[in-house]
Amino acid sequence: xxxxxxxxLVVTLLLLLGTAILYSGDRVSAAAAGQISGTxxxxxxxPHQKPIDMSKEPSCAAIHKDKPVSTEIVVAGPNGGLEWVVxxxxxxxxxxxxxAVPSETPSFDQxxxxxxxxxLALDVGQHFKVVNSDQTSHNIHPLPRPGGxxxxxxxxxxxxxxxxxxxxxxxxxxxxxxxxxxxMHGYMAVVKGPYAVSDGNGSYxxxxxxxxxxxxxxxxxxxxxxxxxxxxxSGKATxxxxxxxx
Amino acid sequence: MRTNACKxxxxxxxxxxxxxxxxxxxxxxxYDEDQRLGMESHIGKLTxxxxxxxxxxxxxxxxxxxxxxxxxxxxxQWIDPKPRNxxxxxxxxxxxxxxxxxxxxxxxxxxxxGIMNSNMPxxxxxxxxxxxxxxxxxxxxxxxxxxxxxxxxxxxxxxxEVTADRIKAGQAMFQKLECWKCHGVEGRSNGPSADTLxxxxxxxxxxxxxxxxxxxxxGVSDEDxxxxxxxxxxxxxxxxxxxxxxxxxxxxxxxxLRTLQPMPSKEKDIAKQLGLKPINPNATAAPTAAQ
Amino acid sequence: MLNYFGQKFxxxxxxxxxxxxxxxxxxxxxxxxxxRITPSWHRESTNKVAVDQTGLNQQITAHGFDVxxxxxxxxxxxEKNVSFLLVPSSDETGAFHFESVNAxxxxxxxxxxxxxxxxxxxxxxxxxxxxxLTLTANGGGFQLYHFIPVGDSNFLGxxxxxxxxxxxxxxxxxxxxxxxxxxxxSTDGNPDLPGSxxxxxxxxxxxxxxxxxxGTQRLGFYAMVGQAPTDTLTSGGEPIAGGxxxxxxFSREGFVGLFYLGKLDFQVVTQHGSDNAYxxxxxxxxxxxxxxxxxxxxxxxxxxxxxxxxxxLIFIQRSEWIRMSQQGxxxxxxNAGDLDNYVVGFRYMPFxxxxxxxxxxxxxxxxxxxxxxPDGSDxxxxxxxxxxxxxx
Numbered sequence: 001x002x003x004x005x006x007x008x009l010v011v012t013l014l015l016l017l018g019t020a021i022l023y024s025g026d027r028v029s030a031a032a033a034g035q036i037s038g039t040x041x042x043x044x045x046x047p048h049q050k051p052i053d054m055s056k057e058p059s060c061a062a063i064h065k066d067k068p069v070s071t072e073i074v075v076a077g078p079n080g081g082l083e084w085v086v087x088x089x090x091x092x093x094x095x096x097x098x099x100a101v102p103s104e105t106p107s108f109d110q111x112x113x114x115x116x117x118x119x120l121a122l123d124v125g126q127h128f129k130v131v132n133s134d135q136t137s138h139n140i141h142p143l144p145r146p147g148g149x150x151x152x153x154x155x156x157x158x159x160x161x162x163x164x165x166x167x168x169x170x171x172x173x174x175x176x177x178x179x180x181x182x183x184m185h186g187y188m189a190v191v192k193g194p195y196a197v198s199d200g201n202g203s204y205x206x207x208x209x210x211x212x213x214x215x216x217x218x219x220x221x222x223x224x225x226x227x228x229x230x231x232x233x234s235g236k237a238t239x240x241x242x243x244x245x246x
Numbered sequence: 247m248r249t250n251a252c253k254x255x256x257x258x259x260x261x262x263x264x265x266x267x268x269x270x271x272x273x274x275x276x277y278d279e280d281q282r283l284g285m286e287s288h289i290g291k292l293t294x295x296x297x298x299x300x301x302x303x304x305x306x307x308x309x310x311x312x313x314x315x316x317x318x319x320x321x322x323q324w325i326d327p328k329p330r331n332x333x334x335x336x337x338x339x340x341x342x343x344x345x346x347x348x349x350x351x352x353x354x355x356x357x358x359x360g361i362m363n364s365n366m367p368x369x370x371x372x373x374x375x376x377x378x379x380x381x382x383x384x385x386x387x388x389x390x391x392x393x394x395x396x397x398x399x400x401x402x403x404x405x406x407e408v409t410a411d412r413i414k415a416g417q418a419m420f421q422k423l424e425c426w427k428c429h430g431v432e433g434r435s436n437g438p439s440a441d442t443l444x445x446x447x448x449x450x451x452x453x454x455x456x457x458x459x460x461x462x463x464x465g466v467s468d469e470d471x472x473x474x475x476x477x478x479x480x481x482x483x484x485x486x487x488x489x490x491x492x493x494x495x496x497x498x499x500x501x502x503l504r505t506l507q508p509m510p511s512k513e514k515d516i517a518k519q520l521g522l523k524p525i526n527p528n529a530t531a532a533p534t535a536a537q
Numbered sequence: 538m539l540n541y542f543g544q545k546f547x548x549x550x551x552x553x554x555x556x557x558x559x560x561x562x563x564x565x566x567x568x569x570x571x572x573r574i575t576p577s578w579h580r581e582s583t584n585k586v587a588v589d590q591t592g593l594n595q596q597i598t599a600h601g602f603d604v605x606x607x608x609x610x611x612x613x614x615x616e617k618n619v620s621f622l623l624v625p626s627s628d629e630t631g632a633f634h635f636e637s638v639n640a641x642x643x644x645x646x647x648x649x650x651x652x653x654x655x656x657x658x659x660x661x662x663x664x665x666x667x668x669x670l671t672l673t674a675n676g677g678g679f680q681l682y683h684f685i686p687v688g689d690s691n692f693l694g695x696x697x698x699x700x701x702x703x704x705x706x707x708x709x710x711x712x713x714x715x716x717x718x719x720x721x722x723s724t725d726g727n728p729d730l731p732g733s734x735x736x737x738x739x740x741x742x743x744x745x746x747x748x749x750x751x752g753t754q755r756l757g758f759y760a761m762v763g764q765a766p767t768d769t770l771t772s773g774g775e776p777i778a779g780g781x782x783x784x785x786x787f788s789r790e791g792f793v794g795l796f797y798l799g800k801l802d803f804q805v806v807t808q809h810g811s812d813n814a815y816x817x818x819x820x821x822x823x824x825x826x827x828x829x830x831x832x833x834x835x836x837x838x839x840x841x842x843x844x845x846x847x848x849x850l851i852f853i854q855r856s857e858w859i860r861m862s863q864q865g866x867x868x869x870x871x872n873a874g875d876l877d878n879y880v881v882g883f884r885y886m887p888f889x890x891x892x893x894x895x896x897x898x899x900x901x902x903x904x905x906x907x908x909x910x911p912d913g914s915d916x917x918x919x920x921x922x923x924x925x926x927x928x929x
């Protein structure tokens with residue numbers, strides 16, 4: 001009968017809607033997810049970055065002979081934009097969002113006896129590849145905090161060998177070094193939830209942020225962490241940070 | 247009993263994490279200490295118990311390794327290399343892959359054998375039971391053993407015959423893997439990177455000197471040498487080469503390394519017959535086995 | 538007493554054998570030396586002492602504060618596999634003598650079975666008196682290690698006295714098997730060859746084995762066989778060095794056991810001793826022995842028990858008995874000179890430290906010698922001490 005069929009249809013639709021709401025938690029679907037973006041600035045003059053002498057590794061010194069490289073502890077652009085700052089959501093995500101692992105497997109490359117990128121941001125459990133693009137051996141020696149969730153290891157990667165697959169078990173800013181080339185320094189920033197790393201202008205954009213109220217943290221290897229509260233409606237939110245040069 | 251063990255290990259893990267969040271990893275609460283004294287070790291038929299080792303540890307080990315197992319005993323300031331900090335659960339002499347915990351047998355062997363060129367004496371005068379108990383006590387210092395199992399020991403295939411071809415192939419490996427960057431082309435610990443090496447506590451450390459020493463930190467046999475570079479010495483710059491070296495190639499490297507050492511050996515005789523010269527670090531390609 | 542780790546360290550020539558042995562690695566100027574002093578309060582009491590004033594045998598008791606002399610122990614390695622021990626030791630008046638002066642070549646030809654020591658050294662007694670845990674006048678040493686029968690002139694059979702000679706020691710890599718043989722001058726360790734061209738040999742062997750949970754146990758035996766002069770030539774009334782004559786033989790042999798059972802450990806030493814009849818009767822060889830004179834023969838044993846409550850508190854008890862089985866002098870009563878000695882005490886170390894050893898030592902000992910009193914009855918004596926045993 002038509003009337004009954006209509007009622008049945010409405011009830012089914014309501015049930016489906018209810019289920020959808022129930023299973024998506026108290027958030028609307030990802031299609032309406034927003035962004036957090038901003039600029040990170042350094043207030044003051046960046047401390048002088050020491051030039052790196054690669055003469056002990058001729059194959060890398062040759063790569064940089066026209067444009068010598070310096071340490072990358074504090075890298076500020078011409079307008080004071082601070083590069084290599086990791087921005088991530090430290091509070092406000094529910095358990096499902098915090099433990100979501102992106103399927104991308106970024107690369108952590110050893111090129112010209114430097115780590116490219118200098119800071120690689122990752123989620124807990126996210127796989128990434130360690131690559132050696134150089135004509136020399138490197139050893140990859142991450143140094144997580146002893147007693148913490150991540151464990152130190154040390155592997156050799158001769159030239160031409162295939163990439164390693166790695167994933168970390170806990171949130172931590174893990175320094176990495178190469179013992180053969182002591183000037184090589186980098187970080188693997190392991191966080192939970194969506195993240196971004198600021199570029200040469202100090203700009204960053206975190207995508208895929210469901211609407212809600214959050215605490216956003218910006219971490220720089222020299223200056224530490226700063227937090228800010230941000231509310232994301234459906235659309236964009238802005239969080240700018242300024243670190244004081246010391 | 248198994249469910250009890252599960253419950254206890256979860257409780258321990260929770261307590262351990264809470265403890266770590268609130269204090270330095272070197273200190274345990276009395277509660278933690280009592281819980282962890284139930285730690286056991288299993289070596290062959292022996293079962294060691296941490297609680298039984300307390301007095302032997304106090305008598306023999308505390309002076310260097312400290313009451314809290316953190317390597318801060320009263321003697322520590324005078325010795326180099328520094329005594330092991332057991333709270334970090336990072337050990338050099340293992341049969342397990344880099345980043346994983348050693349087996350109980352690895353720790354038992356280290357205690358009995360001591361560590362060459364360090365102040366860690368061989369404790370084999372202590373009875374096997376006493377050493378097994380001490381293994382359990384060493385483990386009880388770090389929460390990592392509450393939640394994680396020892397790594398799977400690497401498989402070491404039987405040693406093939408020592409031949410001239412293998413020694414030459416080993417030399418090619420030595421060149422390709424760039425061992426000489428730290429160890430030097432004659433193994434004299436004078437490679438270009440040797441001076442700048444630091445351990446994971448940022449203290450200066452030297453690579454092994456093959457030219458002058460006949461005993462390694464982690465043993466004396468060919469198999470001990472095999473394990474050293476196929477598992478790496480965790481806590482030091484010496485990495486694991488297991489991802490890039492096949493077992494047969496590893497044995498070739500072992501035989502070549504023996505030619506660098508001072509004591510007489512079959513490998514040295516063959517190297518002499520071959521007129522083997524040290525590798526040329528400036529060679530752009532590794533010498534092939536045919537050379 | 539040395540634990541197994543300490544015994545192996547000593548047998549290796551004070552080396553850990555990992556190419557990082559002090560003093561070489563510490564500092565060129567590092568000279569290993571330690572001094573030991575024992576200030577104490579003690580009380581001694583003897584039941585019968587012949588007192589001139591009264592003409593009687595009286596009990597005499599003495600008590601007060603005292604010191605025990607000073608030991609300066611310097612030992613270690615001069616070079617890899619060359620070690621030494623030097624122990625100038627003073628008695629309580631400050632008069633010095635050399636308790637030990639020896640140099641040792643260790644691990645000859647790379648073998649732990651070839652170690653040679655020469656100089657003045659303690660015999661390789663498996664239970665060492667020098668590392669004993671007792672300190673009183675009557676109970677500090679082992680009676681067996683110094684026993685001389687009543688009327689016997691041989692003072693050279695004291696296995697507890699350091700001797701001047703040459704010793705070979707061999708041991709397995711983990712020091713479980715030990716074997717040694719020494720030859721020394723029959724001078725009881727006195728230098729300048731007083732009166733003797735005679736030699737004595739000492740042999741000791743032991744095997745330690747793991748007894749599972751109980752720990753490591755050691756069993757062994759020792760033997761001392763020697764010759765010594767019964768008389769000496771004199772020049773102007775003074776004994777001539779090397780002028781000993783009338784050499785006669787003596788021997789001491791016995792079994793030794795070190796047993797560990799959890800916190801308890803036991804040291805057991807037995808001895809069967811024999812001195813030639815001329816020694817037993819204090820007569821020069823060649824003279825006429827009294828009728829019925831025989832070799833002096835005795836048997837003895839002691840058991841020393843330690844209860845190690847923890848590494849800082851140790852309880853000690855020793856019981857020792859010596860019984861003459863054959864008197865050398867027929868005029869002696871059959872039990873003349875028999876000894877019973879009981880000691881009990883404890884040591885408390887208030888702190889454990891790599892740089893000093895400090896113990897509060899308390900001990901009581903009691904000894905009885907049959908027929909030892911001036912009137913021929915039994916002589917008993919007891920000692921009590923409480924003091925600091927301090928080496929730094």
